[in-house]
Amino acid sequence: MLKKSVIVAALAAVFAMPAASAKETRELAEIREQIRQMKEAYEARLAALESRLAQAQAQAAAAQTEAKAASATAQQADTNAAAAQNAATQPAAPAVAAAPAQSNSNAFNPDISAILGGSFQRLKQDPEQYRVQGMLPPGGETGPGAKGFNLGESEITLRANIDPMFSGQLTFALTPENEAEVEEAFIQTRDLGGGFNVKAGRFLSAIGYLNSQHSHTWDFADAPLAYQVFLGGQFKSDGVQAKWLAPLDQFVELGVELGNGANFPGTPRNRNGANSAAAFARIGDDIGESASYRVGVSLLRTHAEQRGWEEDGLAHAFSGKTNTLIADAIYKWAPNGNPTATNFKLQGEYFRSKDSGNLEYDTARPGGPLGRAYSSAYTGIQSGWYAQGVYQFMPNWRTGLRYDRLTAGARHIGLVDDGTLTADSFAVLQPYSPRKTSIMFDYSPSEFSRLRLQFAQEKSRPGVTDNQVILQYIMSLGTHAAHAF
Structure with a gap:
């Protein structure tokens, strides 16, 4: 079991x-x-x-x-606020040294740029004998410059936003004589509201059209005769400027300036207050899709004390006030508003200057044969204008034509009117209408470089013709602010 x-x-x-x-x-x-x-x-x-x-x-x-x-x-x-306010909606022709995109590594440092310029000049007349007949001799940078190779004026600019309220700019000019001078040094508000902004320091005045633009942005190698005679090349001052940009669809700008007036047509004066004053007004707008315009009027008033010059071995001087009226107009055209391939710019300015004061003859002599000083009342009214057109006929290539003319106008010299001196005692003031014709061709391989060839015929004094040939280069290093309209 x-x-x-x-x-x-x-x-x-x-x-x-x-x-x-x-x-x-x-x-x-x-x-x-x-x-x-x-x-x-x-x-x-x-x-x-x-x-x-x-x-x-x-x-x-x-x-x-x-x-x-x-x-x-x-x-x-x-940084470009001031230039942007002056620019109309029509794009301008490409300019040397337009600003490239900015790197954030430089966001807290000044933008630094340099302009290198130079030229070769072939002049028929001796530049040491240069003068403009019929006008009180100007100060500043006038005349065609030296023969042969010239370094030209170079610039170094530093600019940056200081804080949310202010920005600043400092521009040094390096001359061919190895001298450095402060071209501009100013601060400006970034936005006071209501279209108002203020600038203070040393700056190129906003009168006229070309005056506020640095010379490397000009369409010709030299300044028009009217700028040389009435403003000594360009007028700048130490002072303050206030601008108002109207909140309108149309461009409307008003501005005033007060300064020390130490530059031609003024002189340094040992006194308090403003020794120069300026006011300007501008309007502009588009004309269809392909064109735009801007017109303006400016008034500059300066004071001079012993603003002198030498002639025939004698020293003369003017003391008094100078009122300068400037009217300017600019027209730009580009197909459908795109200036890249083709564009055209027409511009012109008219000047009228009145000197009122005292004129001294032979300032080294204490008095005339009658025991009185060679000094008397002086009034002079002169005018001048220029007109120019610049055509970009293909990318990177442009050509331009400019015509300048001055008129001696009317003047009253007490020393001549009362018979103390003869009518030809001031040879430079003898009536004449100086004129100049210039034609240029330039090539810009990029927005940072430009090569220019210019031919000019100048008749600034009777019986003398100066045929000029200028070969110029302009190069830009670093970032540079956009240019005005």
Whole structure:
């Protein structure tokens, strides 16, 4: 019986083993499935986290790039605020040294730029004998310059935003005589509200059209005769300027300036207050899609004390006030407002100057033969104008024509009227109408460089014609503010 029980138990164990093995297999399979599901869920979660991390990094980089671009754009826009207010919606022709995109690495440092210029001049007449007949001799930078190779005037400019309220600029001029002078050094407000802004320091006056522009932006190698005779090249002063840009669709700008008036046609004066005053008004607008214009009028009043010159070995001087009226007009055209390939600019300015005061003859002599000084009242009214057109006939290439003319006008010299001196005692003041014709061709490989060839015929004194050939280069280094309209 016992034996039978053992056999039955053995048989039961044998038949139970497949069932246990099957159960174990199912449990292992379930465990493996759970592990697989956990692994897949982990990998999916990890992938999702990595994707979110990548997106966050990309968004942060994009935001940083946008912030850098916005900061650079805002700083450049503020730096160019004065030029932008003078610019109409019509794009101007490409100018040498237009500003490239600004780097954020320079956001907290001044923008530094340099202008390198030079020329070769072939002149028929001796520049040492240069004079403009019929006009009181001007001071400042006048005449054609020296023969042969000339370094020209170079400039170094530093500009930056000072804080949310002010920006500043400093420009050094390096002359061919190895002298350095402060061309401009001023601060200006960034936005006082209502279209008002103020500038203080030393700056090129905003009168006329060309006066406020640095010479490297001019379309010809030299200043028109009217600028040389009536402003000594360019008028600048130490003082303050206030401008108002009207909140209108049309460009309307008004401004006033007060200064020390130490430069021609004024002279340094040892007195308090403003020795020069200026006012200007301008309007401008578009003419369709392809053209725009700007017209303006300016008035400058200066005072001079012993503003002298030498003639025929004698020294003479003028003391008194000078009122200079300037009217300017500029028209620009470019197909559909795009000046890249073709554009045309027509500009002109008219000057009328009145000197009222005292004229001294031979200042080294204490008095005339009658025991009185060689001094008397003087009044002179002179005028002048220029007109020029510049045509870009293909990308990078331009040609231009300019005509200048001056008129001696009417004058009264007491020493001559009362018979003390003869009419030709002041030879330079003998009536004459100086004139000059200039034609130029220039090539700009980029916005940073320009090569120019200019031919001119000048008749600034009777019986003398000066044929001039000028080859000029202008190169820009670093960032430079945008130019005015």
